[in-house]
Amino acid sequence: MTVPPPSARLRLGGRDFAPGVPVVMAVINRTPDSFYAGNRMYDEDAAAEAVARAEAEGADIVDVGGVKAGPGTEVDTAEELRRVVPFIARIRSAHPGLLLSVDTWRAEVARQACAAGADLINDTWAGHDPQLPAIAAAAGAGLVLSHTGGAVPRTRPHRVGYGNGAESIVDDVLTHLMGSARTATDAGVPGESLLLDPTHDFGKNTWHGLALLRRTEALVALGHPVLMSLSRKDFVGETLDLPVDDRLEGTLAATAVAAWCGAKVFRVHDVAASRRAIDMVASIRGERPPARAVRGLA
Known part of the structure; x- marks a missing residue:
């Protein structure tokens, strides 16, 4: 069995994660309506306890969000700032x-989040605001580049297509992400x-999600660290016909495949289980x- 190339080097907040070293990003949703009820941390003290627990379980990064990704109650900029910025300052301290x-x-x-201590901007809506790269550069922060197929924030995909067959999504994603990286x-x-x-x-159906996971090595070959946000997603639920x-188990299987193929960062709801799965894959790859x-030595 040929081992795929290692994950790329990642530098964030003065820390350096060498090639082949996996990184776990814990999800903290400061929202009352996130799709996964187990991660609704609208109460600030509960969210702070969740951060401490995530760090103890092996998270390297905590990703704080103040707006549900999908359709729902409107959250304006002022409310998102209220939910996110003071909390980031509290956790930074x-x-x-x-x-x-x-x-x-x-x-x-x-x-404002970077001024409060954020090391990374996770833009899940593919540059909807074109100012984000300049803000990240000015703050010395990292930036997540995403692909949504042109979908606007907080919308669900409907009959999306990328050419002939599900595999054509891969070319679209590669082209878009290369342009965003430049x-x-x-x-x-x-x-x-x-x-x-x-x-x-985001802007994809279940067939697209499976095709992208199969072709993780093509994403890794672009030369930047690859983030996989697979945790409890609909493509997992529809594949196995399971609720959130x-x-x-489906998430961990998908995570293990992505880790074997060289993905670097894993955005997860279940930190301890994900950390164990990712570390096991790193050991199988010979990197940990x-x-x-x-056993057999004593």
């Missing part, structure tokens, strides 16, 4: 060694601080020694 990410497509939220590097964001996210479920609460190896 309480967890100085933890990398912080802000999940937003709005320039003003990104700007724009961001031209704005001054270092290549090692740009994360490429194929963005499963029962998608952990066993934590304990005494």
